[in-house]
Amino acid sequence: MSGAKTSALMSDDEATPAEFDLPEGYIALDWRRGFGRAIGPLYRRAAGAAITLGFRVEEHQTNGMANAHGGMLMTFADMAWGHVVSIETSSYWVTVRLTCDFLSSAHLGDWVEGGGQLVSTSDDLFVVRGRVWCGDNTLVTGVGVFKPIAPRDPRPGEKLFKT
Amino acid sequence: MSGAKTSALMSDDEATPAEFDLPEGYIALDWRRGFGRAIGPLYRRAAGAAITLGFRVEEHQTNGMANAHGGMLMTFADMAWGHVVSIETSSYWVTVRLTCDFLSSAHLGDWVEGGGQLVSTSDDLFVVRGRVWCGDNTLVTGVGVFKPIAPRDPRPGEKLFKT
Numbered sequence: 001m002s003g004a005k006t007s008a009l010m011s012d013d014e015a016t017p018a019e020f021d022l023p024e025g026y027i028a029l030d031w032r033r034g035f036g037r038a039i040g041p042l043y044r045r046a047a048g049a050a051i052t053l054g055f056r057v058e059e060h061q062t063n064g065m066a067n068a069h070g071g072m073l074m075t076f077a078d079m080a081w082g083h084v085v086s087i088e089t090s091s092y093w094v095t096v097r098l099t100c101d102f103l104s105s106a107h108l109g110d111w112v113e114g115g116g117q118l119v120s121t122s123d124d125l126f127v128v129r130g131r132v133w134c135g136d137n138t139l140v141t142g143v144g145v146f147k148p149i150a151p152r153d154p155r156p157g158e159k160l161f162k163t
Numbered sequence: 164m165s166g167a168k169t170s171a172l173m174s175d176d177e178a179t180p181a182e183f184d185l186p187e188g189y190i191a192l193d194w195r196r197g198f199g200r201a202i203g204p205l206y207r208r209a210a211g212a213a214i215t216l217g218f219r220v221e222e223h224q225t226n227g228m229a230n231a232h233g234g235m236l237m238t239f240a241d242m243a244w245g246h247v248v249s250i251e252t253s254s255y256w257v258t259v260r261l262t263c264d265f266l267s268s269a270h271l272g273d274w275v276e277g278g279g280q281l282v283s284t285s286d287d288l289f290v291v292r293g294r295v296w297c298g299d300n301t302l303v304t305g306v307g308v309f310k311p312i313a314p315r316d317p318r319p320g321e322k323l324f325k326t
Contacts, residue, residue, distance in 0.1 A: 035232035038201055038223040060201040069198035070258040071241050075234025095233040099262040 023111060026054055039075055044083075046157050051087060052115040053080040057108050067105040068112060073132055073140050074100050080114030081130035081144040088118065088126070090160045091148035096125065100142040106134045116144065124148065186274060189217055202238055207246075209320050214250060215278040216243040220271050230268040231275060236295055236303050237263050243277030244293035244307040251281065251289070253323045254311035259288065263305040269297045279307065287311065 026043040029036070036042070039061065043054045055061070055076060063069040078095055085093040106112045116130030125145055132140040154160035189206040192199070199205070202224065206217045218224070218239060226232040241258055248256040269275045279293030288308055295303040317323035 034222065034225040034227065035202075035235050036226075039198075039234065059197060062197045063199075064197065064255070069238075070261070071202065071234070071238025072198050074237045074241065074261065075232075078234050078237065092227070095265050097262070097264050098233070098237065099260070101260050102258050 020056055023054065029053075035075070036079075039072060042076070042079065044157075050115065051083060051157070052113050053083060054111060054113045057106050057110045057112060059108065062108055065105075066108045068107075068110070068139075070102060073102070073106075073112075074098065076112065076114055077130055077132050077140055077142060078144065080132065081116035081128040081142075082126075082146045084116055084118050084128050085126045085146045085148055086155075087158050088121075089148045090152060090154040090158045092150045092152055093126070093146050093148045096145040096147050098142065098144045100140050102140055103138050106137075106139055110134050112139065114140075183219055186217065192216075198238075199242075202235060205239070205242065207320075213278065214246060214320070215276050216246060217274060217276045220269050220273045220275060222271065225271055228268075229271045231270075231273070231302075233265060236265070236269075236275075237261065239275065239277055240293055240295050240303055240305060241307065243295065244279035244291040244305075245289075245309045247279055247281050247291050248289045248309045248311055249318075250321050251284075252311045253315060253317040253321045255313045255315055256289070256309045256311045258307060259310050260308040261305065262307075263303050265303055266301050269300075269302055273297045275302065277303075 025045040029042045029044050031037050031040055045052050057068045061068055061072040077100055078098055082093060082095060085091060112132060112134050114132035116128035118126060119129050120127040125147055128144045130142055130144055131138060188208040192205045192207050194200045194203055208215050220231045224231055224235040240263055241261055245256060245258060275295060275297050277295040279291035281289060282292050283290040288310055291307045293305055293307055294301060
């Protein structure tokens with residue numbers, strides 16, 4: 001089953017928003033400034049406990065071979081894996097270390113997803129084993145170490161959020 | 164001594180190009196498409212054998228704290244460290260693995276530089292120990308593993324370039 005037709009939510013025409021079938025359950029992350037806007041749009045899906053981010057490879061995210069740029073995949077991995085810290089703690093967080101192993105490529109137009117599994121919270125360092133994939137194809141595996149730096153108001157979808 | 168006044172070379176108004184004193188010896192990398200354009204402008208300096216890339220932190224490269232975004236720093240590290248492969252081999256290359264340790268932050272307006280040292284070329288894998296810094300402040304250290312995938316025509320500044 002395909003999701004609803006959508007167009008990317010951007011606050012200007014920086015990226016030409018293409019209409020496409022957004023996979024079911026995904027909603028746009030509405031980042032209106034900074035690097036998040038420049039490299040977006042990104043999308044988020046919460047299916048039970050498993051939360052994944054996604055994006056469709058657009059021209060402004062590609063390298064010279066029209067594949068998703070390594071920098072884009074690392075940025076996406078950082079966001080998709082570190083997102084666990086937001087869910088668990090409703091904190092602002094920083095990345096302490098990120099290791100990415102690049103296994104294969106995603107092409108212009110491909111739908112890419114990423115998520116991670118929390119493997120340790122010792123010493124208030126959140127260690128996440130993560131993956132970025134496109135269909136059955138793993139693009140990146142790796143480990144992120146993230147550190148919460150300041151609590152903020154819980155947002156919908158986070159464990160501390162009270163309905 | 165300060166460098167020449169410059170304005171960022173962009174093919175549209177995506178990022179508002181700010182005039183600033185470019186450190187001596189740096190020239191703009193003229194990337195007109197894809198991720199390189201979206202996250203730029205970046206600059207390059209060749210001082211003898213040492214080649215460094217640089218960028219001035221602009222709004223579209225920042226996180227919510229007005230610091231250079233971790234994804235931006237990783238993207239920049241990938242480019243600045245992997246650049247060694249271009250210099251040595253005049254090849255297109257891919258990133259196999261990148262590990263970044265984040266030590267401190269660069270703020271909006273800061274001038275950030277990066278470069279790396281080639282430590283191995285065994286098995287045609289180029290291993291680079293790299294650093295990203297802002298003045299005397301180290302922002303990121305890490306290791307990149309890069310693989311040349313296809314030779315191309317040598318460009319000025321590369322070892323195979325014939326004048």
